[in-house]
Amino acid sequence: MSPVFSHGDLRLYLLNLLDEGPRHGYDIMQALADRTGGTYTPSAGTIYPRLAKLEEEGLVTKSVDGRKTVYAITDAGRAEVASRAHELEGIEAGLADSVRLIADEVRGSVREAMRSLRADLAAAGRDQQTQETPSARDDDPRSRSREQVSRADAAVNEFRARVRSDLRAHVARGGDLAADVVDDLAAQLDRIARDISRTLRG
Template sequence: MPPVFSHGDLRLYLLSLLDEKPLHGYGIIQALSERTGGTYTPSAGTIYPRLAKLEEEGLVTKTRDGRTTIYAITEAGRAEVRARADDIDGIQDGLSDSVRLIADGVRQNVREAMKSLRADLAAAASGGTADEPPHEDPRQAARAEQARAEAVLASFRGSVRADLRTHVARGGTLDPAVIDALQADLDAATARVREALRG
């Protein structure tokens, strides 16, 4: 599973959050958790050093409100957010893909756990053990493998798509030969799968 934020992306994403409204540290942590569907909740040790660095760079200010420290973006910070709007869009797309991949993985783990639980229950009901599972319906087994194949494809698509979007958003170029090689590899994989299905 790729990391939720690539190197340097969290810093820029913090600026984009503060561009929306001033927040205290815990509010920033909550906002990140909400934006990632609860799949990423950074620690205070991750957030506060980055906020301090943004403050040193003159991109963020902090003020005290009683016992709470409120962080707000400066005009220089807003200028960076505007200048790097495409990068922020790429980060947001990458976040969406990461959340989707994590959710797919959770669903697959739940399916596998349920399958194992059903096998254990069936074995217990028949007086056997889980090491001696009952005969499985071939169509049910095929559906389970189909679901596994779809999860593999979704993971591949999401991972490559996130990498491509992030690369391009950061101003990277794409050599047509890389895409041609990807197309050739996918065509070859498709041919192998079709041949196996015919066999």
């Protein structure tokens, strides 16, 4: 879910980034992605024309440093940032809300995956009880147990692959993976492990 910069907001935010210090174009794009938790990943075709417009307006200057073009804010640019400080606060608040929503979505996906795993394990247990026939009970108990272990392995591996794929895709898109999301995942996995241990002990 990407934040939508209203008319003029991106222009002001670019000036704000340059007010922190000179930056080259890629650094500006990376800073925007980092500050928004990956919810906004601008292209060069979006950023460079705006930087050129800011230069035309006398709000930024550019210089060449080796193979990089470095942009720096001018006194006029600083004056605009200062005069619109209240607008910047609103922009920052909106971006922070977007990052929190991303974290909530990841946390929700983890919890849904945990519920699915619990349901799969519970269904496996019910199937074992309801599908046993007299002939099955005459079979080697170890063989039946090994079969159920294989089913449990498959369920755990499916869960691991699903969560791993979701997390890696989220991070690859530039999303922020908060520590509390991983802590929540670890805590729920630990609870499930304890529940299974108690069940097995009878």
